[in-house]
Amino acid sequence: MGLFRFIFNVLWFVLGGFVMGLAWWLAGLICFISIIGIPFGRSCFVIGQMAFWPFGKESINRRYINRAEDIGTGALGSIGNIIWFIFIGIWLAIGHLFHALICFITIIGIPFGLQHIKLAALTVAPIGQTIVSKA
Numbered sequence: 001m002g003l004f005r006f007i008f009n010v011l012w013f014v015l016g017g018f019v020m021g022l023a024w025w026l027a028g029l030i031c032f033i034s035i036i037g038i039p040f041g042r043s044c045f046v047i048g049q050m051a052f053w054p055f056g057k058e059s060i061n062r063r064y065i066n067r068a069e070d071i072g073t074g075a076l077g078s079i080g081n082i083i084w085f086i087f088i089g090i091w092l093a094i095g096h097l098f099h100a101l102i103c104f105i106t107i108i109g110i111p112f113g114l115q116h117i118k119l120a121a122l123t124v125a126p127i128g129q130t131i132v133s134k135a
Contacts, residue, residue: 024048096120
């Protein structure tokens with residue numbers, strides 16, 4: 001199973017993952033301009049790593065990992081997600097959805113399109129999420 005994951009990740013990286021990973025990192029750099037945006041920027045770099053190599057990884061709410069609420073999983077996290085989506089998340093979502101449509105044109109591209117859909121869903125509300133290995 002690890003070999004297939006590796007092959008899919010390499011194909012993903014070459015066929016669009018590199019572009020979207022850079023887009024996440026660019027969003028992170030933009031967030032670092034203001035002090036308020038630093039937590040958003042840090043999340044962008046973590047999710048950007050997933051955007052480079054998504055197979056074998058998934059996002060999960062930190063509430064399930066820590067078994068407790070924190071600032072990102074509570075009301076402030078919800079407000080942060082709204083602000084995030086209005087200013088940055090919408091553009092990343094459009095990029096992932098565009099790439100997903102291109103991938104869905106071929107049967108071989110369907111797994112890649114599904115990964116783009118997964119990442120597009122993550123752009124809606126990344127605050128309070130963490131990236132974990134499926135293994």
